[in-house]
Amino acid sequence: MAIAEVTVIPLGTGSTSISSYVAQMQRVLSEQTGVQTQLTPMSTIIEGEIGDVMKAIxxxxxxxxxxxxxxxxxxxxxxxxxxxxxxxxxxxxxxNQKLQS
Structure with missing residues (x-):
């Protein structure tokens, strides 16, 4: 299984805010099959078979x-x-396990 960290930055939007773009990208991701995703404050984590991950990206x-x-x-x-x-x-x-040792 592949794990990808993806950061998408829209440019030329006329605004410094990108949260509406991020929200739409999360909607797009929810339609993808074969991947699990996690939104973080600075990026998105995508897990799955490499072909499915690349399609989602x-x-x-x-x-x-x-x-x-x-x-x-x-x-x-x-x-x-x-x-x-x-x-x-x-x-x-x-x-975390190694931190416990």
Whole structure:
């Protein structure tokens, strides 16, 4: 399973506020199949098979254009671990377990 951290920044909107774009992107994400998502204050986490994750990222990237943005900058970090099943929660639990030691 792949875990991606995605930050989409609409540019050329005429405003410094992007929360309406973020809300629309979350609506777009809710329509995606095969992925689990988590909104954070600075990005979105997407988990799933790599093909499904990439499809969701493309939908996210396109969303601000559909809402009138003139330019979109998207940053992506992908952790694609194939030696055993993983998730964002697994990664957090692993660190927290080591903190307990």
């Amino acid at each position: 493309l939908a996210l990237h396109e969303s601000p254009f559909q809402e009138g943005a003139g330019r979109v900058s998207t940053s992506i970090k992908i952790d694609d671990r194939r030696d055993h099943p993983t998730s964002a929660q697994y990664k957090l639990d692993s660190v």
